[in-house]
Amino acid sequence: MTPAGSDAVVALVTHAREVPAVERVRFAARLRDLPPSRSLVLETCHRVEAYIVPTPEDAPVGGWLPKGGRLLSGEAAVHHAIAVAAGRDSVVIGEDQILHQLREAVDRARGRDGLHPVLERLFSFGLRAGRRARSWRDGPVLSLADVALSVIGRRGAPIEGREVLVVGAGKMGRLSARAAAAAGASVSIANRSPERAVEIAAAAGARFEAFDPGPAIDRFAAVVVALGGPWIVDEATAHALANGSTIVVDLSVPAAVPASLAERLGPRLVSADDLALAELDPGIATDRSLARLHGLIEDTTAEFLAWLGLRDGRAAAAALTARVERERSDELDLLWRRLPDLDSDARDAIERMSEHLARRLLREPLARLGRDADGRHERAARELFGL
Numbered sequence: 187m188t189p190a191g192s193d194a195v196v197a198l199v200t201h202a203r204e205v206p207a208v209e210r211v212r213f214a215a216r217l218r219d220l221p222p223s224r225s226l227v228l229e230t231c232h233r234v235e236a237y238i239v240p241t242p243e244d245a246p247v248g249g250w251l252p253k254g255g256r257l258l259s260g261e262a263a264v265h266h267a268i269a270v271a272a273g274r275d276s277v278v279i280g281e282d283q284i285l286h287q288l289r290e291a292v293d294r295a296r297g298r299d300g301l302h303p304v305l306e307r308l309f310s311f312g313l314r315a316g317r318r319a320r321s322w323r324d325g326p327v328l329s330l331a332d333v334a335l336s337v338i339g340r341r342g343a344p345i346e347g348r349e350v351l352v353v354g355a356g357k358m359g360r361l362s363a364r365a366a367a368a369a370g371a372s373v374s375i376a377n378r379s380p381e382r383a384v385e386i387a388a389a390a391g392a393r394f395e396a397f398d399p400g401p402a403i404d405r406f407a408a409v410v411v412a413l414g415g416p417w418i419v420d421e422a423t424a425h426a427l428a429n430g431s432t433i434v435v436d437l438s439v440p441a442a443v444p445a446s447l448a449e450r451l452g453p454r455l456v457s458a459d460d461l462a463l464a465e466l467d468p469g470i471a472t473d474r475s476l477a478r479l480h481g482l483i484e485d486t487t488a489e490f491l492a493w494l495g496l497r498d499g500r501a502a503a504a505a506l507t508a509r510v511e512r513e514r515s516d517e518l519d520l521l522w523r524r525l526p527d528l529d530s531d532a533r534d535a536i537e538r539m540s541e542h543l544a545r546r547l548l549r550e551p552l553a554r555l556g557r558d559a560d561g562r563h564e565r566a567a568r569e570l571f572g573l
Contacts (some may be wrong), residue, residue, distance in 0.1 A: 190284055195308060196240055197263035199245060202246045202273075202462035204254030207439050210234045216250050222299040226309065228270070228291045230284060231330070231458045232277060232356075237267060241304045264308060264485045271312030272319040273481050276475075277462050278328050280479070283357075285316040308490055315486040319479055331362040331410070333461050336409045341456070343433045345407050346370035353393055353411035355382040358437050362410045363390040372407075378413075398423050405431035411435065414441040427451060437461075443454045453499040512546050 198217075200210050214234045217227050224239045238247065248257045258266055266275070269411040271288055273280040292309050295301045301309075332435065338345060350366040352359050355377040363386065366373045373392035376385035376399065387394045398419045403409065411417050420428075427434065428450035434455040436443045448455050518540060522533070 191261065194239075194260045195263045195267070195304060196238045196247070197258040197266055198236040198238070198251055199258060199266065200234045200255040201422065202459040204256075205252050207441065207457070207459055209252040209254075211440055213250065213252055213255070214505060220247075222295070224302045226291055226295045226301065226305050228288055230287050231437065232269075232462045233275075237305060239304050240452045261487065261491060264490055265483065267308055268312045268315055268486045269483050271316040272479060272486075273311070273316065274479055274483060277333055277464070278330060279328055279476070280319055280323060282320065282327055283329060285313070285320065288316070291315060304494065307493060308479070311490045313481055313488050319482060322475065322478065329358075329361045329365065329471065330458075330461060331358065331365040333377045333464055334362065334394070334437060334456070335365055336411060337456055337461060337464055338433050338435060341405045341433050341454070348372065348407035349374065349405055350408045351376060351399070351403065352392075352408060352412065353377070353417055353442075354438075354516070355386040355399070355415075356380070356414065357412075358412035360386055360390070362412055362437070363392055365388075366410070367391060371407075394424060403427060404432060406432050408433045408435065410437065411442045412437040414438070416444060417442040418444070419447070424450065434460075451490070490526075507548060512547055514540050514544050523564075 198213075200213050202210070205213070210233075214227070214229050217225075217234070217236050220236060220238060221244075224241070226237045228235045228237075234468070236247075240247075251257060269275050270284060273284060288309070292301065292313070295305070310465060316573075321358070335345060345366060347370055350371040351374050352361075352363045352366065353376045355375060359377070360374070363373050363375055367390060373385045374389065374395040375387045375390070375392050376395040376397045377386070378397055380397075383397075384394050386392070400420070400422045403423050409427075409432055417436075417438075424447050427447065431454070432441060434451055434453050434457065436448075437458050439458050441448070442450070443455060500540050518537065521536070522528070528536075
């Protein structure tokens, strides 16, 4: 069903399920070399992906992928992009964060060099599907922070009635604080900027804690770290964590917990990549809702491919018309040089005759291109609406 055109989409996909964080970070740095007008990069805590409209002159990019990465093209790339937007490929099925992150990536691409028309249309379809999928949700809005708390409970540290420390006052830190409070924990918040921590703590009904709590950190059943940089702690804090029972969840990518402390924590450290592998499926993941979500993804994929097929037909018709006009103009220029004494009336008559002949010769191939495009559109519509 994939249209055969020059604007086929290619996707380079890495996810925490197959590619470790350190390799994803290296891959993200490599993607900065992509042509900005023909690419979109999506980078989250669990995925780094690039969507590209390649040209024949582009060097192959499949070799950029780390081990475990995937190269998708055509319909497979389109289907994956729409599944990501709809939340089907997330750790938390239907979670909101990926939709916000995708919208931000699209806005950045638009503001940078403009987004290629094919990618513009693809992600317009994708974002629309994402909004529709979220409108079906009946239960509470879940996030990766909820998965983190579930894993903490499964590791033997139920947090109801106990103290939880959230390190970081960004978006994921705020989500973690709210989720912990909703689960019945007594929440404290620490941040590099104390003013920001105090502000978030007041809004969340939590307490303020020093960024490096020292030995007192062992009173917390769990510590959730959500930082955009390293969590630097002194030896007293590290010693208390290493020798206590506190479970530490590091939601940061790259990891914020220093490697030396991570080694001392052992199985009491849960990384962002560990959460991607957790055997949990919260969200809108009932059998009925998954089937509905699958149908939305299939329908949206078919709709985009129908649009792309029509676009390819129009592009082919324009290219054929331009080629004929160039050839006609070249032949007339050659004729004028051979017959320099032709008067203006004769030249006008020959010009009109050549235009008329070109239109007659183009009529059938242009009509055939239109029929082919209409046929692709009709077939896609029949599939879309089950006709």
